[in-house]
Amino acid sequence: MNLRRPLVGVAAAVALVAGVLAWQSMGSREAAPVVSYTLLDGRTASTESLKGKVVLVNFWATSCTTCVAEMPQIVATYNKFKDRGFETLAVAMSYDPPAYVSKFAQTRQLPFNVAIDNTGQIAQRFGDIQLTPTTFLLDQQGRIVKRYVGAPDFAALHALVEDLLKKG
Known part of the structure; x- marks a missing residue:
């Protein structure tokens, strides 16, 4: 009995499914919500004004030890x-x-903009964020590329940012 043939078929099927899933995830990025916010200095802004840039949106709290620990990174x-x-x-x-x-x-x-989500509206619009830190990486078109719950792998994050900046 030749076991190679079924294994080749299974491997091909797995590769096909993985390829389709990778293609779908690349082509169907969800748009980040458009939200207005007030910065610590009193200025108001909107996520709409960030289009054209790669953006890291970090939901955090001063009472969150992981948030405080990751802030230098x-x-x-x-x-x-x-x-x-x-x-x-x-x-x-x-x-x-x-x-x-x-x-x-x-x-x-x-050195970056800090907003206080007084009403919880920003967290709600980004998918009802409950756990901190939760971080989103947005591409230049304002689409969510990656969502991190907990501290990200910063080396991998930097590689992804680098890639997005090159695609510009």
Whole structure:
């Protein structure tokens, strides 16, 4: 009995399914929601204004130990790519006291925009975010490329940002 033939058939079927799934995920990126937000300095902005850039949207809280621990890497990511069309928006959760968020941003000298989601609307629009950190990577067309729950693998994130910036 020749077992090779069925295995070749199974391998071909698996490869075909994997190829179709990869093609679907590449071609059908979901648009990020258009939301308005208020920054710590009082300015208002919208995710619409970020189109044309690769954007990291990070939902976080000062009470979240993983969020606090990953923030230096979020800063390093921003600093590495900011001159090439990359933006970061840190969205503090609605339960985070604004004074804590402001003090954190000031003492850590966060170099990117920080918004406080006072009403929870931003988290709701991004899929009812409950766990922090939750981070989204958006392409230049404002589509969600990747969603991370928990701290991302920053080396892989940097490679993905690099790839998106090259496609420009």
